[in-house]
Amino acid sequence: MIRFLLLLLLALLAAFALGHFVNGEPGYLLLRYQGQVIETSFVLAALIAAVVFILGFVAVRVIWFILTAWPRFKRYRAARRKALAERTLREGLLALAEGQWTRAENLLTRPAVADDVPLLRYLGAAQAAGARADAEGRDRYLKLAHQALPDADAAVWLRQTELYLKEGQWEQARSTLDQLRARFPEHREGCRLARELYALTDDWGAMRDLLPELKQHRLVDREESAKLERRIAVWALARVVTVEGLDSTFNSLSADARKSDQVFEAFARGLRRLGENDRAETMLRKRLKNAFDPALVEIYGELADNERARLDFAGQLVAAHPEDAVALRVCGDLAMQNGNAERARDMYARSVDQQPTPATFRKLAEALESLGDGKGAMEAYRAGLDVAGRARTQAATTR
Numbered sequence: 001m002i003r004f005l006l007l008l009l010l011a012l013l014a015a016f017a018l019g020h021f022v023n024g025e026p027g028y029l030l031l032r033y034q035g036q037v038i039e040t041s042f043v044l045a046a047l048i049a050a051v052v053f054i055l056g057f058v059a060v061r062v063i064w065f066i067l068t069a070w071p072r073f074k075r076y077r078a079a080r081r082k083a084l085a086e087r088t089l090r091e092g093l094l095a096l097a098e099g100q101w102t103r104a105e106n107l108l109t110r111p112a113v114a115d116d117v118p119l120l121r122y123l124g125a126a127q128a129a130g131a132r133a134d135a136e137g138r139d140r141y142l143k144l145a146h147q148a149l150p151d152a153d154a155a156v157w158l159r160q161t162e163l164y165l166k167e168g169q170w171e172q173a174r175s176t177l178d179q180l181r182a183r184f185p186e187h188r189e190g191c192r193l194a195r196e197l198y199a200l201t202d203d204w205g206a207m208r209d210l211l212p213e214l215k216q217h218r219l220v221d222r223e224e225s226a227k228l229e230r231r232i233a234v235w236a237l238a239r240v241v242t243v244e245g246l247d248s249t250f251n252s253l254s255a256d257a258r259k260s261d262q263v264f265e266a267f268a269r270g271l272r273r274l275g276e277n278d279r280a281e282t283m284l285r286k287r288l289k290n291a292f293d294p295a296l297v298e299i300y301g302e303l304a305d306n307e308r309a310r311l312d313f314a315g316q317l318v319a320a321h322p323e324d325a326v327a328l329r330v331c332g333d334l335a336m337q338n339g340n341a342e343r344a345r346d347m348y349a350r351s352v353d354q355q356p357t358p359a360t361f362r363k364l365a366e367a368l369e370s371l372g373d374g375k376g377a378m379e380a381y382r383a384g385l386d387v388a389g390r391a392r393t394q395a396a397t398t399r
Contacts, residue, residue, distance in 0.1 A: 089121060096124050104128040109141075118148035123159045130163040138163060154184050161193050170201050188217045195219065204235035229254065230262050237266040246270045261293050268299050277303045285313060292317070294326035301330035307337045318347070325355035332363060341370040358384040358391075 031038040092107030105128040108121045122145035129137035146156045157180040164173035180190045191213050198207040214220045233253050240246040250267050257263050271280035284300045311334040317327045332347030348364035361384030368377040
């Protein structure tokens with residue numbers, strides 16, 4: 001419309017200029033066609049030609065406008081739908097980030113909104129539905145995401161696994177993750193999720209097979225890798241059923257792993273479990289002389305045979321660590337095994353002073369009973385029950 005007005009103005013200015021130019025001599029124009037003669041001045045003919053041109057131009061523009069009205073309307077509608085889609089996507093993702101699950105789901109799945117990122121919409125809606133504990137809605141959106149973009153299997157399976165892990169559905173997470181890793185074995189994010197799943201489910205056998213891949217993708221640093229290796233070693237040592245297998249597994253570990261308290265404890269427990277008490281005692285004594293560890297003291301007290309020699313060594317540990325509750329309790333256990341109830345009573349009493357536990361109070365009560373102190377035994381039993389009750393109350397309030 002603006003261009004039309006400009007052309008009209010230019011035409012009027014041109015006509016005015018032409019009229020001014022030919023004011024003294026309007027000119028003469030003669031047209032003859034099939035016996036018909038038209039005579040007029042040149043100025044009038046020019047004006048008529050200009051008017052005809054303008055009218056013709058206007059007619060062409062009107063016809064063009066009518067013919068292109070529907071395509072232009074479709075473009076306008078598409079532009080509005082795209083703008084609406086962008087706005088709802090932006091607001092939906094913002095609501096998702098803010099934890100407004102219902103609003104996010106409604107915005108991301110709003111009807112009559114079509115854009116080129118349906119996968120992002122459905123995955124976001126699945127996350128919102130999962131956060132609302134709507135398992136049916138979550139699975140429906142994940143299915144729609146897969147249908148919207150069949151080639152995006154990895155993205156859908158990754159989000160599905162993440163949601164299953166967040167909701168504690170280990171079996172479903174494992175099934176989905178197995179599909180992902182079978183189809184995309186080198187997928188870095190799939191490897192990361194596998195590590196998370198195996199740790200949550202204590203599947204250290206699978207973690208052992210995964211560890212080289214974790215190192216390859218640099219998903220663990222040296223310290224994290226060492227922690228995983230130690231945890232896998234503990235798992236492996238606990239599963240061995242022969243002494244030869246125990247030695248072979250322990251010797252196959254790295255030097256750093258063998259030196260760790262966690263792995264050495266598992267190895268010592270393995271020796272005790274397989275009946276190698278003498279060997280375990282020798283190793284534990286040597287280790288405890290170099291570095292005191294209550295967990296190793298606990299294992300030392302569980303060994304069979306040589307009760308007298310073990311009681312003497314436990315006494316040495318108590319002398320070196322007089323305030324350690326575990327050493328005191330183990331010394332009391334060995335004293336009871338050697339028939340020295342008075343010493344056991346003293347050790348248990350000192351142990352509960354350092355760390356009152358129901359189990360130690362029970363052992364103290366048994367020692368007192370063996371000494372004929374029924375009243376003291378009842379008080380010890382009652383104290384143990386009080387400790388257990390407080391522990392249960394505290395656990396309930398922290399949930």
